[in-house]
Amino acid sequence: MSKLSIKQWAEADRPREKLLLKGVSALSDSELIAILIGSGNDRESAVELSRRILLGVDNDLNKLGRMGVTDLVQQYRGIGEAKAVTVIAALELGRRRRAAEVNDRKKITSSRDAYDHFFPILSDLNHEETWALLTDRSNKVLASFQVSRGGISGTVVDIRLILREALGHYASGILLGHNHPSGNCTPSPQDTQITKKLKEAAHWMDIALLDHIIVCGESYYSFADEGII
Numbered sequence: 001m002s003k004l005s006i007k008q009w010a011e012a013d014r015p016r017e018k019l020l021l022k023g024v025s026a027l028s029d030s031e032l033i034a035i036l037i038g039s040g041n042d043r044e045s046a047v048e049l050s051r052r053i054l055l056g057v058d059n060d061l062n063k064l065g066r067m068g069v070t071d072l073v074q075q076y077r078g079i080g081e082a083k084a085v086t087v088i089a090a091l092e093l094g095r096r097r098r099a100a101e102v103n104d105r106k107k108i109t110s111s112r113d114a115y116d117h118f119f120p121i122l123s124d125l126n127h128e129e130t131w132a133l134l135t136d137r138s139n140k141v142l143a144s145f146q147v148s149r150g151g152i153s154g155t156v157v158d159i160r161l162i163l164r165e166a167l168g169h170y171a172s173g174i175l176l177g178h179n180h181p182s183g184n185c186t187p188s189p190q191d192t193q194i195t196k197k198l199k200e201a202a203h204w205m206d207i208a209l210l211d212h213i214i215v216c217g218e219s220y221y222s223f224a225d226e227g228i229i
Contacts, residue, residue, distance in 0.1 A: 015047065029061065030054055036086050041078030049078050062217070065091040065124035066181075095124055106140045108133065108175060111222035114213045117144070118177035122215040130178040132162050134171035135210070142169045147176075157194050159201050166207050174202055176212040185214050185221040195223050 015031040024032075033053065034046035041049060053076055057063035064087075072084035098120030108114055114133065121131055121144075130147040145165060148157050157176075166174055176198065178191075187195075191214065199209040211224040223229045 029059070033087060036090055037079065037083045039078070044078065049076065052076070053079075061091070061094075062124050065095060066126045068126075091124070095120055108135055108139050108141065108173075108210070111211055111213065111220070111225050114175045114177065114211050114222070115215065115220040117141075117175075118179075118213055118215050119220075122177065122179035123217060125179055126181050128179055128181065130157050130176065132165065133175040133177065134166055134169050135173040135175070136170075137172045139173060139210075142171055157198075159194070159198050162198065163201060163205060163207070166202070167205065171207060173208050173210045174198070175210050177215060178213075179215040183216050185216040185219055187214060187221060187223070192223075192228065195228065199229060 015027060015034045018031065019027055019035070027035075030047055030050040030053075033050035034040075037046055037050065040046045044052065053072070054064070056075065057067070067088070069081060069084040069088060072079045072087065073081055108117065117133055118131060122129060128150045130150075131144060132147050133144045134142040136142055143165070147162055150156065162174060162176075165171075176195070191212070195209070195212045198212075202209050209229060211222055211229060213223075214221040
């Protein structure tokens with residue numbers, strides 16, 4: 001039996017037509033991905049292929065966001081480089097949108113607030129990045145910027161760069177954030193060393209290191225909460 005193509009479906013069930021008729025919120029994740037890839041393969045429709053892709057990442061869009069072009073092309077029949085690039089670009093746009101929305105939260109009052117800021121920036125990455133968040137005396141956000149980008153197991157943090165930016169923004173507080181792609185939140189000796197060095201250096205500039213957050217998926221580690229800062 002040949003597969004039933006999307007064009008043979010009832011119009012209201014086709015992803016594009018469904019979006020136009022009912023709005024984008026009516027579509028499932030697999031239907032949204034099907035719109036991105038446009039077509040399936042000789043055995044599956046675009047929606048069926050999209051469902052299988054999601055099944056492969058436990059229906060977790062964060063896991064899908066960590067996949068690369070090569071991963072998608074090699075693992076899924078019917079996904080070529082162009083389709084893979086389209087999916088990855090769409091997920092990156094979503095990540096940046098979340099990051100932009102977080103920047104509208106003007107005040108950091110707890111480790112959870114800091115985690116919520118860093119999560120959309122760091123959660124989907126399969127390599128380590130370190131970011132800094134600068135605040136004024138009322139803990140309102142002044143700026144957020146990338147400090148370093150590294151490999152799977154670590155990254156190099158330049159304390160002088162962080163302090164230069166903090167002084168340039170007349171910041172009173174610094175929050176450091178980085179991710180552990182492994183999902184293990186335990187800080188490394190290097191994480192602890194960098195935290196102590198930055199705290200001491202910032203102190204001489206009359207700037208407080210408020211926290212250092214390690215993002216590991218849906219959980220996090222706070223140096224402040226653990227009494228290390």
